[in-house]
Amino acid sequence: MTQYRLAILDDYQQVSGDYAPWDSLPDDGVKVSVFSAPFVSADQAVAALGPFDIIVAMRERTRFSRKVLESLPNLKLLVTTGMANAAIDLEAASERGVTVCGTAGSPSAAPEMTWALLLAFARNLVVEENSLRTGGWQTAVGFELAGKTLGIVGLGKIGTRIAGYAKAFGMDVLAWSQNLTGEAAEAAGVRRVTKEELFRESDVVTLHLRLSERTEGIVGAEELRLLGPDGVLVNTARGPLVDEAALIRALEEGWIRGAALDVFDQEPMAGGHALAHSPRTVLSPHIGYVTHESYRQFYGGAFEDVKAWLGGAPVRVLNG
Structure with missing residues (x-):
C-alpha cells in the first residue's frame, strides 16, 4: 500500500533510474514519479508537486522559495544533490518541518x-x-x-x-x-x-x-x-x-x-x-556536473537519503 509519493525532478536526460534502484522503493510503500522537463514557473511547480511527500531535486534546477514550500502541504523530505543549494530556503523548510538532506558530489x-x-x-x-x-x-x-x-x-x-x-x-x-x-x-x-x-x-x-x-x-x-x-x-x-x-x-x-x-x-x-x-x-548548457561519476554520487546519495529517512534516521541533514 502506498504511503508516500516521491518526485524526482529535472531528470533532463531521463537517466535517474540508471544510477539508483528507485524501482525498489514500492517495497517501502513509496510511489515514484519522474519529471524530465523543467517547470516554467513557481506556480507550475506547485501545481505539479502538491501531492508529493518526498522530492529529489537536481542541483538548483527548481527553486524552493518560502512561497513554494508553504504551498506544498504534504512535503516532508526534500533531497538536494550536493551539500549546498541556494535555491532552497532552509529556514522556511525547517519552520514547516521539512527535512532537507544532501549528497556527496564529484570533486573533479x-x-x-x-x-x-x-x-x-x-x-x-x-x-x-x-x-x-x-x-x-x-x-x-x-x-x-x-x-x-x-x-x-x-x-x-x-x-x-x-x-x-x-x-x-x-x-x-x-x-x-x-x-x-x-x-x-x-x-x-x-x-x-x-x-x-x-x-x-x-x-x-x-x-x-x-x-x-x-x-x-x-x-x-x-x-x-x-x-x-x-x-x-x-x-x-x-x-x-x-x-x-x-x-x-x-x-x-x-x-x-x-x-x-x-x-x-x-x-x-x-x-x-x-x-x-x-x-x-x-x-554549454550547465553540464559541469553532468558526468557518470557525478550522477552516481548524486542519485545514489539521494536514494540513500530517502531510505535513511524512511528508516527514521535521516543522514546528511542540511537543516538539522
Whole structure:
C-alpha cells in the first residue's frame, strides 16, 4: 500500500533510474514519479508537486522559495544533490518541518569542465569543428595558455584544483575572494591580489564562488573593462555572479576577448537569448556536473537519503 509519493525532478536526460534502484522503493510503500522537463514557473511547480511527500531535486534546477514550500502541504523530505543549494530556503523548510538532506558530489567534474571550456575557447574548437563539418578547413588563429596569467575568483576546493591545472600548463596564477587569506593562497601556490589587480593583470579570469547575496553581480562592467580586450572570462559556477547585461555589452562592444560559459541567469536558457548570439563565446548548457561519476554520487546519495529517512534516521541533514 502506498504511503508516500516521491518526485524526482529535472531528470533532463531521463537517466535517474540508471544510477539508483528507485524501482525498489514500492517495497517501502513509496510511489515514484519522474519529471524530465523543467517547470516554467513557481506556480507550475506547485501545481505539479502538491501531492508529493518526498522530492529529489537536481542541483538548483527548481527553486524552493518560502512561497513554494508553504504551498506544498504534504512535503516532508526534500533531497538536494550536493551539500549546498541556494535555491532552497532552509529556514522556511525547517519552520514547516521539512527535512532537507544532501549528497556527496564529484570533486573533479566541474574543474574538468572549466578547463575544457577554456581550451575550446583558446583554440577556437567550436568554430573550427563547424567549419570542418561543412567542408571548410582552418579559419582562425588560437592562443596558447603557457605563459599567460590566470585569475581565480574563489580559491575553494574547485578553485584550488584549477590552480593546479593552470600551473601544469605553465600559467602564472592569481587569486582573490572576500575571505581569501595569504596563508591559503600560499598553500595553493598562487599569489593573492586585490580584486582590481586580478582583473587588470589576468589574461583569463575564472569564477568559482558560491552564489549568495554577497556574491551576486560580483563581476560587472568595471571588472570586465579591467579585464580588457585581450581578456577571457570563464564561468562554470553560477550565472548571476556576473552582471549579464554588462557581459553582453562587453562581448558586443569588444571590451573583452570573449567568454566561455556553462551557467546563465535563466536556465534552461530561453530561445533567442542575446548570449546565444553574442560573438566570441563558447557556451554549454550547465553540464559541469553532468558526468557518470557525478550522477552516481548524486542519485545514489539521494536514494540513500530517502531510505535513511524512511528508516527514521535521516543522514546528511542540511537543516538539522
